Amino acid sequence: MPRVLVSDKLSPTAVQIFKDRGVEVDYLPDLGKDKEKLLSVIGQYDGLAIRSATKVTEKLIEAATNLKVIGRAGIGVDNVDIPAASRRGIIVMNTPFGNxxxxxxxxxxxxxxxxxxxxxxxxxxxxxxxxxxxxxxxxxxxxxxxxxxxxxxxxxxxxxxxxxxxxxxxxxxxxxxxxxxxxxxxxxxxxxxxxxxxxxxxxxxxxxxxxxxxxxxxxxxxxxxxxxxxxxxxxxxxxxxxxxxxxxxxxxxxxxxxxxxxxxxxxxxxxxxxxxxTPHLGASTTEAQENVALQVAEQMSDYLVKGAVTNAINMPSISAEEAPRLKPFIKLAEVLGAFVGQVTEEPIEEVEILFDGSTADMNRRALTSAALAGLIRPQVSDVNMVSAPIMVKERGIILSEVKRDKSGAFDGYIKLTVKTSVKTRTIAGTCFSDGKPRFIQIKGINLDAEVGEHMLYTTNYDVPGIIGILGGICAKHEVNIANFQLGRNRPGGDAIALLYLDGPFPAKVLEELRANKAILSAKPLQFDVTV
CATH class of the missing domain: 3.40.50.720 (NAD(P)-binding Rossmann-like Domain)
Structure with missing residues (x-):
C-alpha cells in the first residue's frame, strides 16, 4: 500500500479520499514547518501533499529516497525545487484551476x-x-x-x-x-x-x-x-x-x-x-481551499494506485508502455515551442504542429501539450502540459495538427508553425539515436544544431564577415562558444546563426551585438535540456 505524508493543513475530506482509494496517509499538518524533523522522516513516504508552508528543497528531495510524487494543493509551486525533483524522477503536480x-x-x-x-x-x-x-x-x-x-x-x-x-x-x-x-x-x-x-x-x-x-x-x-x-x-x-x-x-x-x-x-x-x-488572501475561501485539497488528493491517489498522471508540472500524461520511446520527443516538442515562445513578442493567433514520419504514430496529444507548454511558458510561467491546451483555447488561439508519412531524410520530425498578425515563424526538429533534440530547420532554412541550455539566435543578411563579427564580439568579452551553426535560404539572402554557449549571454554584450549594422536581430535563448 502506498504511503502519503500530508505536511500542511489540508481538508479532512481530502485525507479521507486517500484512505478510500487505498492509500495509507499520515496527516501531520505542522510538520512542514519543522525542516529537520521533516528531513528525518521523508524517506518513508511515496507521496508528499503540501500547501505553501512546506519547502521542498533539493536537500529534502535527496533524503526522499522513496518519494514518487509531490502534490501541491494550489497553483504556485515556488516552494518546490522542480529541477531537483525532475532529476530524481519525482512527479510534481499542482491544481491550477481550483481557486x-x-x-x-x-x-x-x-x-x-x-x-x-x-x-x-x-x-x-x-x-x-x-x-x-x-x-x-x-x-x-x-x-x-x-x-x-x-x-x-x-x-x-x-x-x-x-x-x-x-x-x-x-x-x-x-x-x-x-x-x-x-x-x-x-x-x-x-x-x-x-x-x-x-x-x-x-x-x-x-x-x-x-x-x-x-x-x-x-x-x-x-x-x-x-x-x-x-x-x-x-x-x-x-x-x-x-x-x-x-x-x-x-x-x-x-x-x-x-x-x-x-x-x-x-x-x-x-x-x-x-x-x-491583505495577507495574500486571494485563494483563501472555504470553497477554494476545499477544491484544491480534494483535487490534489484525487490526483495523487490516481497516480500512486493506477499510474495516471494529471496536472503534472514536469511530466506529460503518458502510459508506461510508450514512455521510453516518447520521452525524447516530448522534450523536442517542448524546446521547439520554447524557441518560438522566446522570440515572439506579438499575440499568437494560430499554431500548427506537423508530425512527419514516425512522430505521426506517437502520442500526439502529449507532444502537442509539450509544444504548447513550451510556447506559452515565457509569458505564463506556471503552465503545465495539462493546462497549456486549455490556456491556448481560452485565448482564442487556433490550433491544428497535421500528420503525414515520411517525406524527407529523417525517420520522423516535428515542425511548429506559429502565426501572429505580424509574421509567421517556423521551426522543425528531430531526435537522433542519442535521444537528444536537435533543430533541423528555422525560418525554412536548413541546419543541424544541438540544443543547449544557453543559446544565441541571430538573423542577418548573407554577407561576408558575420562569423568574424559574432566570434569577435564573443571573444572580446570572453563568452565561450561551444557550438556554432549557420544557415541561409540562398546566396546573398536571409541567413541565421545559432550559437550554443557555455553560460548566459551577458546583457552588455548583447547590446553591442545588436548595435552592429550587420546583425538584424539577436535573441538570447534558454532551454531546459533535461530529458
Whole structure:
C-alpha cells in the first residue's frame, strides 16, 4: 500500500479520499514547518501533499529516497525545487484551476474597498468618529478597468467588471481578438491600458518579462487618480515607486494582497492612506481551499494506485508502455515551442504542429501539450502540459495538427508553425539515436544544431564577415562558444546563426551585438535540456 505524508493543513475530506482509494496517509499538518524533523522522516513516504508552508528543497528531495510524487494543493509551486525533483524522477503536480473564482472575487472586493475607502471609514467609525465628509469615494460604474493578464483569473475579473457596467480594456500577449470579443473586452497594448484605465488590476505571473511591470515609468503614463489592484504576485508592482505615486497623488488608492517580501510584517505601504492591504488572501475561501485539497488528493491517489498522471508540472500524461520511446520527443516538442515562445513578442493567433514520419504514430496529444507548454511558458510561467491546451483555447488561439508519412531524410520530425498578425515563424526538429533534440530547420532554412541550455539566435543578411563579427564580439568579452551553426535560404539572402554557449549571454554584450549594422536581430535563448 502506498504511503502519503500530508505536511500542511489540508481538508479532512481530502485525507479521507486517500484512505478510500487505498492509500495509507499520515496527516501531520505542522510538520512542514519543522525542516529537520521533516528531513528525518521523508524517506518513508511515496507521496508528499503540501500547501505553501512546506519547502521542498533539493536537500529534502535527496533524503526522499522513496518519494514518487509531490502534490501541491494550489497553483504556485515556488516552494518546490522542480529541477531537483525532475532529476530524481519525482512527479510534481499542482491544481491550477481550483481557486480562480476566489482570487478573482478578492480582486473585485479590493476594487470596491479602495473606491469607497471602506477599511479606513470602518476604522474611523469604530473609533467613535463620524467623518462623513472625509471619505468621499468614487463610483465604478462607467469607469475603465484595465486588466493586465487576461487568462484564467483575469478573464473572470474582466467578466465581473463588465457585469458592474465598467468598460474593460485588457493587455495580454496571448489574448486573440476573437477571444477578447467573446469576453466583451477591448484588447489594447500596455501603454494604452496605462493611459486609459481608471482602475488597473494585475493577473499575470511573475517572470523576467513581468517583474516590475508597474513602475515609475508606468505611473507616468497613467491618469491622475488611478487606482491599482494587485492580487497576483508580489514583484509585479515596484513598491517604492507605488509609495511615491501615492504621495504625489498620481495614484489615488491601491489594494495590495501580495508583496515583494512575504510574510510582510513591515512595509512602507502600510503607512499610506487609502491603501488596503491583505495577507495574500486571494485563494483563501472555504470553497477554494476545499477544491484544491480534494483535487490534489484525487490526483495523487490516481497516480500512486493506477499510474495516471494529471496536472503534472514536469511530466506529460503518458502510459508506461510508450514512455521510453516518447520521452525524447516530448522534450523536442517542448524546446521547439520554447524557441518560438522566446522570440515572439506579438499575440499568437494560430499554431500548427506537423508530425512527419514516425512522430505521426506517437502520442500526439502529449507532444502537442509539450509544444504548447513550451510556447506559452515565457509569458505564463506556471503552465503545465495539462493546462497549456486549455490556456491556448481560452485565448482564442487556433490550433491544428497535421500528420503525414515520411517525406524527407529523417525517420520522423516535428515542425511548429506559429502565426501572429505580424509574421509567421517556423521551426522543425528531430531526435537522433542519442535521444537528444536537435533543430533541423528555422525560418525554412536548413541546419543541424544541438540544443543547449544557453543559446544565441541571430538573423542577418548573407554577407561576408558575420562569423568574424559574432566570434569577435564573443571573444572580446570572453563568452565561450561551444557550438556554432549557420544557415541561409540562398546566396546573398536571409541567413541565421545559432550559437550554443557555455553560460548566459551577458546583457552588455548583447547590446553591442545588436548595435552592429550587420546583425538584424539577436535573441538570447534558454532551454531546459533535461530529458
Amino acid at each position: 480562480s473564482i476566489t482570487t478573482a472575487e478578492h480582486a473585485i472586493a479590493m476594487l470596491f474597498a479602495v473606491a469607497r475607502q471602506i477599511p479606513e471609514a470602518n476604522a474611523s467609525t469604530h473609533a467613535g468618529k463620524w467623518e462623513k465628509n472625509r471619505f468621499m469615494g468614487v463610483e465604478i460604474t462607467g469607469k475603465t478597468l484595465g486588466v493586465i493578464g487576461c487568462g484564467n483569473i483575469g478573464s473572470v475579473v474582466a467578466m465581473r467588471g463588465i457585469g458592474l457596467k465598467m468598460h474593460v480594456v485588457a493587455f495580454d500577449p496571448f489574448l486573440s481578438v476573437e477571444r477578447a470579443a467573446e469576453l466583451g473586452v477591448e484588447k489594447v497594448e500596455l501603454d494604452e491600458l496605462f493611459a486609459r484605465a481608471d482602475f488597473i488590476t494585475l493577473h499575470t505571473p511573475l517572470n523576467d518579462k513581468t517583474r516590475g511591470i508597474v513602475n515609475k515609468d508606468a505611473f507616468a503614463k497613467m491618469k491622475d487618480g488611478v487606482r491599482i489592484i494587485n492580487c497576483a504576485r508580489g514583484g509585479l508592482v515596484v513598491e517604492a515607486d507605488l509609495v511615491e505615486a501615492l504621495k504625489s497623488g498620481k495614484v489615488a488608492g491601491a489594494g495590495i494582497d501580495v508583496f515583494e517580501v512575504e510574510p510582510a510584517t513591515e512595509n512602507a505601504l502600510f503607512d499610506m492612506p487609502n491603501v488596503v492591504c
